[in-house]
Amino acid sequence: MDWHQTVIELIDMRSFSNLWFWIALAVVWSSASHWVLGVPYDMVTRARRHGGQASLDLQDIVRVNVNRMLYIADMSGLWLLGLACFVLTGLVLLGFVYGVEFAQAVFLLGFPISIVAMMSLRTARAIRAEELAGDGLCHRLTRHRFYVQGVGVVSIFITSLWGMYQNLSLGVLGG
Numbered sequence: 001m002d003w004h005q006t007v008i009e010l011i012d013m014r015s016f017s018n019l020w021f022w023i024a025l026a027v028v029w030s031s032a033s034h035w036v037l038g039v040p041y042d043m044v045t046r047a048r049r050h051g052g053q054a055s056l057d058l059q060d061i062v063r064v065n066v067n068r069m070l071y072i073a074d075m076s077g078l079w080l081l082g083l084a085c086f087v088l089t090g091l092v093l094l095g096f097v098y099g100v101e102f103a104q105a106v107f108l109l110g111f112p113i114s115i116v117a118m119m120s121l122r123t124a125r126a127i128r129a130e131e132l133a134g135d136g137l138c139h140r141l142t143r144h145r146f147y148v149q150g151v152g153v154v155s156i157f158i159t160s161l162w163g164m165y166q167n168l169s170l171g172v173l174g175g
Helices: 003-010 019-036 041-050 052-095 101-130 134-170
Strands: none
Touching: 019 041, 019 101, 019 134, 041 052, 041 134, 052 101, 101 134
């Protein structure tokens, strides 16, 4: 067996039968759940428990990330939305109309993450509008994390069902 065939087998384009896809799915949702508006969730729990400097640090990081997100959304939000819709539409067409399994897998990762991005933008706007600080800020970030985890659970469930369907209909060995 030559190295070229080994590399092709390692990077299998049949995504749903590939262990790397499922590892990537777990990492994506673990990261999305841990990083709430770009802030590690342990900072939220530390600020809630200890207050004081930990709460001020959380407020500073959230303020920086909220300002950054809203600046990007205000300056180039429509272009980013158009690009995201173009890419997601292309993935839907490639994956579900033309049957490209890799495009199906990328869509099943990307579409729920785009929902999370919209939820994050909405939460950032609410934090700025309400000028949240202290316990109110911790509560808002915790609620946002809960919703992100909900989207993640539904996404993993749907992706698992679709992946099992693909593996059973196509056969494990590609037959």
